Amino acid sequence: MAEKKERENIQRQDFSRLREEQGKVVTGCQEQIQHWMKVESDYDALEQRLCSLPDKLSYDIMVPFGSLAFMPGNLVHTNEVTVLLGDNWFAKCSAKQAVNLVEHRKTHVKNILEDLHKVVKNFEARVGLTENLEKLSTGKEGFVDIREEVENEEIFTKGKHRTAHKPFSKPKVQEVFESDIENGKGSKSSSGILSEEELWARLDELEAEEEMLDEHERISFNGNINTEEATSSSEEEKEDHIRQLTHVLHNKEDLHVSNEDSGLRDCQLNGADQQHIDENDNEEENNIPTIYFSHTVEPKRVRINTGKNTTLKFSEKKEEAKRKRKNSNGNGHNFHELPKIKTPADIYRVFVDVVNGEMVPRKSILKSRSRENSVCSDTSESSAAEFDDRRGFLRSLSHDEATYSDASEGILEEEESSPSRPQPLPGAYEAFSGTVVEKDPVLPSTIPHLTITPPGLPTIPERKAEEILPEKPKEPSKRVSKFKAARMQQQK
Amino acid sequence: MAETIQKKLQTELEQYQQIQKDLSKTMSARQKLEAQLTENNIVKEELDLLEAENMVYKLIGPVLVKQDLEEAKSTVAKRLEYITGEIKRYESQMKELERKSDQRREVLAALQQEFQKSQNKTAVKI
Numbered sequence: 168m169a170e171k172k173e174r175e176n177i178q179r180q181d182f183s184r185l186r187e188e189q190g191k192v193v194t195g196c197q198e199q200i201q202h203w204m205k206v207e208s209d210y211d212a213l214e215q216r217l218c219s220l221p222d223k224l225s226y227d228i229m230v231p232f233g234s235l236a237f238m239p240g241n242l243v244h245t246n247e248v249t250v251l252l253g254d255n256w257f258a259k260c261s262a263k264q265a266v267n268l269v270e271h272r273k274t275h276v277k278n279i280l281e282d283l284h285k286v287v288k289n290f291e292a293r294v295g296l297t298e299n300l301e302k303l304s305t306g307k308e309g310f311v312d313i314r315e316e317v318e319n320e321e322i323f324t325k326g327k328h329r330t331a332h333k334p335f336s337k338p339k340v341q342e343v344f345e346s347d348i349e350n351g352k353g354s355k356s357s358s359g360i361l362s363e364e365e366l367w368a369r370l371d372e373l374e375a376e377e378e379m380l381d382e383h384e385r386i387s388f389n390g391n392i393n394t395e396e397a398t399s400s401s402e403e404e405k406e407d408h409i410r411q412l413t414h415v416l417h418n419k420e421d422l423h424v425s426n427e428d429s430g431l432r433d434c435q436l437n438g439a440d441q442q443h444i445d446e447n448d449n450e451e452e453n454n455i456p457t458i459y460f461s462h463t464v465e466p467k468r469v470r471i472n473t474g475k476n477t478t479l480k481f482s483e484k485k486e487e488a489k490r491k492r493k494n495s496n497g498n499g500h501n502f503h504e505l506p507k508i509k510t511p512a513d514i515y516r517v518f519v520d521v522v523n524g525e526m527v528p529r530k531s532i533l534k535s536r537s538r539e540n541s542v543c544s545d546t547s548e549s550s551a552a553e554f555d556d557r558r559g560f561l562r563s564l565s566h567d568e569a570t571y572s573d574a575s576e577g578i579l580e581e582e583e584s585s586p587s588r589p590q591p592l593p594g595a596y597e598a599f600s601g602t603v604v605e606k607d608p609v610l611p612s613t614i615p616h617l618t619i620t621p622p623g624l625p626t627i628p629e630r631k632a633e634e635i636l637p638e639k640p641k642e643p644s645k646r647v648s649k650f651k652a653a654r655m656q657q658q659k
Numbered sequence: 660m661a662e663t664i665q666k667k668l669q670t671e672l673e674q675y676q677q678i679q680k681d682l683s684k685t686m687s688a689r690q691k692l693e694a695q696l697t698e699n700n701i702v703k704e705e706l707d708l709l710e711a712e713n714m715v716y717k718l719i720g721p722v723l724v725k726q727d728l729e730e731a732k733s734t735v736a737k738r739l740e741y742i743t744g745e746i747k748r749y750e751s752q753m754k755e756l757e758r759k760s761d762q763r764r765e766v767l768a769a770l771q772q773e774f775q776k777s778q779n780k781t782a783v784k785i
């Protein structure tokens with residue numbers, strides 16, 4: 168503290184001294200300005216006299232006689248003027264010529280005056296600067312020093328740096344990802360901030376798009392494979408977009424893994440949460456109250472709105488399931504490899520939405536008030552196998568329907584669903600056929616709204632009643648198609 | 660030991676001060692020359708403004724001596740050259756003096772340190 172005080176005193180002395188010197192310069196300049204302005208006024212008077220002098224041939228004046236007396240006299244030859252040119256040089260010239268000379272001298276004086284004025288201005292600015300500096304250093308004016316102690320000066324990078332998108336990927340994506348976000352010392356802190364904002368904007372864009380698409384189709388009931396594939400691929404891309412964006416904002420290794428798997432992307436993610444935004448903006452000054460700031464990594468939870476009041480939480484299982492879906496090629500007997508799922512009920516437990524911190528079971532996307540007993544499939548990748556079967560069956564059914572493109576993450580099995588239709592479709596274009604199989608009629612009591620329904624089929628409850636019995640004893644461990652299950656039941 | 664150092668210090672100090680004086684002299688002379696330079700420039704310009712019919716006089720002591728305009732111009736030009744040459748000479752002189760003064764300063768600093776050390780030693784001894 169003593170040292171600090173000493174330093175302060177010294178600084179104060181220095182500052183006072185500096186201000187003294189500057190004040191001297193300023194006052195000196197002012198004096199010079201005064202002097203030269205007098206000279207200019209004198210020249211003006213002289214010019215006037217020279218103009219009026221040749222008016223008369225001679226003037227009656229009181230001639231100064233010595234230093235104490237005057238005597239009356241005449242001023243003759245009023246047009247002849249002897250001009251002192253400087254350095255003991257004289258020139259005789261007429262009054263008008265003298266006027267020219269005077270004008271010439273006056274320009275000279277004006278130049279000098281201008282220079283002096285400039286100097287004064289500069290020094291006034293300097294004085295202001297020193298005053299500000301003084302205030303800063305002594306902390307009078309509420310300047311606060313913010314410091315962040317950086318212990319580890321190495322750059323934290325989980326994963327590799329991001330690379331630009333390949334040309335074939337969406338141009339929108341390229342916009343987002345070509346902006347490099349780097350870690351470590353905030354040399355790019357400003358650009359990091361900008362790209363973050365860009366990412367959030369992009370996120371919003373994608374969400375809006377998803378909402379729009381959600382209104383069309385929520386489930387994999389696509390009649391058109393091509394559109395499915397296209398939309399699903401686009402959906403996947405969007406998913407990946409979102410994931411990438413959120414990754415940029417916070418670091419999650421599971422997503423990183425999944426992104427590596429995705430064949431659509433070359434982007435890799437930074438540990439971008441280590442944005443030392445404030446590092447470069449520190450003001451290093453002594454004697455200022457300092458706030459020590461440490462950057463903490465807070466993983467943000469991003470909720471993606473994937474449709475009507477559903478949000479998806481990024482979870483490992485999702486990504487695994489997604490990977491599974493991609494890998495599977497319309498295989499009717501996909502095994503769900505999520506280890507925790509023993510019963511179908513587990514599915515619903517696993518794939519839940521995290522809304523406001525609570526676990527809410529996934530709502531059916533097709534669910535509407537009008538269809539009370541409508542059962543819709545889960546919008547996520549809850550069970551690939553079931554989706555495959557149902558997809559094959561229901562695709563034909565939904566030919567009449569508008570093409571629903573997948574809007575949410577979980578509905579992107581379309582591209583996997585090969586053109587192969589695993590099951591024969593009796594009465595594909597009828598209103599309904601008797602072999603419509605519900606997803607989980609076993610659990611109508613528990614989660615009635617999470618079962619699949621072919622859209623627009625009014626007789627579902629009837630069929631449900633029919634099919635419940637045969638489907639109840641479905642094996643939970645092994646996923647079999649509903650048709651097969653039904654058949655097995657019938658056989659039994 | 661301390662005494663010899665003190666004497667050395669004294670001599671060095673005097674020399675340094677001498678150099679400083681020379682430096683200031685040359686600086687003031689140079690400033691005068693600069694003023695003359697500007698004046699002669701103005702005279703030259705004004706002479707150019709004049710025409711041949713005008714009579715130019717030069718003040719030599721109490722006498723105004725008539726001069727030819729052309730002569731006057733040439734005289735003024737020569738004076739100007741002379742002045743600029745003088746200024747350059749003075750500038751070089753000043754640089755030399757500055758160099759010398761820097762050398763003296765270093766020597767002085769070293770001597771001062773020695774002196775202080777010796778003084779501390781003597782103080783310790785005592």
